Each structure stands twice: as structure tokens, then as C-alpha cells.
Amino acid sequence: MAETLQFDLVSPERRLASVAATEVQIPGAEGDLTAMPGHAPTITTLRPGVLKVVGPQGSKSFVVTGGFADISGTHVSVLAERAVPLEELTPALMDQLIADASEATAVAVDKDAADKAMGDLIAMRTAAGF
Structure with missing residues (x-):
């Protein structure tokens, strides 16, 4: 089984996801990035775009309008200004x-x-x- 990290996505309206993920593709303000297990600790702001989470249960995409992501080797927490499942x-x-x-x-x-x-x-x- 592939190694996973905890992924959480919340917006002011609701919690949209809390799942195990093998990768999270993030529309960072300075460019796109992919967080995977073992990622170096990073905090980035988000630009409008599509955030995609991939895990054992499949993949799911969300449109985000901004916010920030807190990334570590074991988790990715995204606080979005606004997020909508695709x-x-x-x-x-x-x-x-x-x-x-x-x-x-x-x-x-x-x-x-x-x-x-x-x-x-x-x-x-x-x-x-x-």
C-alpha cells in the first residue's frame, strides 16, 4: 500500500474534505506544486485554480479562489477563502x-x-x- 498523508480542506462555509492522500496538487501563488508524503514543511498562499487530491479512494478536485496551504511530511491543511467541489x-x-x-x-x-x-x-x- 502506498504511503499517505492526511489532507484537510476547509472554507468558511464548511469542511469539504478530510481524507488520506498520496498526493495533493495545489495552485500556489508562486506556481503549482504537488505535496506528497515526506514533503518539506511549507506554507503557501493560493491563487484561484483547481486543487486536486489523489488517494487510495480515487481523486477529487475542488475550485479554490484563494487562501493558504500548510504542508508537512504527514499532512496538508488547506484553508480556502472559497472552495467548491468541481x-x-x-x-x-x-x-x-x-x-x-x-x-x-x-x-x-x-x-x-x-x-x-x-x-x-x-x-x-x-x-x-x-
């Missing part, structure tokens, strides 16, 4: 996420980062076929 994503919800990001972009201090985050959400919408 299978629950609808065109209307995706439009709402983009509208919320647009509002945040208007008042952002770092306009380049905000524009990139907005672009990431629009690219996700296109990739999802909405």
Missing part, C-alpha cells in the same frame, strides 16, 4: 466567482497579481466549457 460547479456559480474576483481586483493593491488571478478564473471557466 462536480458542484455550475455556469452561474462560476460567473459569481468571476464577478467576486472582479470586485476584488478593482480595490487590489497589487494590480498585476489581481489581474493574473482574474485571468486564471476566466481560463478555468473556458476550460470547463461554461
Whole structure:
């Protein structure tokens, strides 16, 4: 049996996952990364994107709009500003996420980062076929 780590994903609305994982693919603010058992301790902020957890029970993907991840060799804890299981994503919800990001972009201090985050959400919408 493959070695696993504990994965937990929470948002202000609810706990979305608490499972054993063999890998967690994370949309980090400085670039994508994959956490696996034995990973060096790391804390990273999240950019809008798809977070994917793979484990003995299969894989599951979530759309996240931001937050941060705390990674160690034995666990990954993600606190997301907003997270939605990919299978629950609808065109209307995706439009709402983009509208919320647009509002945040208007008042952002770092306009380049905000524009990139907005672009990431629009690219996700296109990739999802909405």
C-alpha cells in the first residue's frame, strides 16, 4: 500500500474534505506544486485554480479562489477563502466567482497579481466549457 498523508480542506462555509492522500496538487501563488508524503514543511498562499487530491479512494478536485496551504511530511491543511467541489460547479456559480474576483481586483493593491488571478478564473471557466 502506498504511503499517505492526511489532507484537510476547509472554507468558511464548511469542511469539504478530510481524507488520506498520496498526493495533493495545489495552485500556489508562486506556481503549482504537488505535496506528497515526506514533503518539506511549507506554507503557501493560493491563487484561484483547481486543487486536486489523489488517494487510495480515487481523486477529487475542488475550485479554490484563494487562501493558504500548510504542508508537512504527514499532512496538508488547506484553508480556502472559497472552495467548491468541481462536480458542484455550475455556469452561474462560476460567473459569481468571476464577478467576486472582479470586485476584488478593482480595490487590489497589487494590480498585476489581481489581474493574473482574474485571468486564471476566466481560463478555468473556458476550460470547463461554461
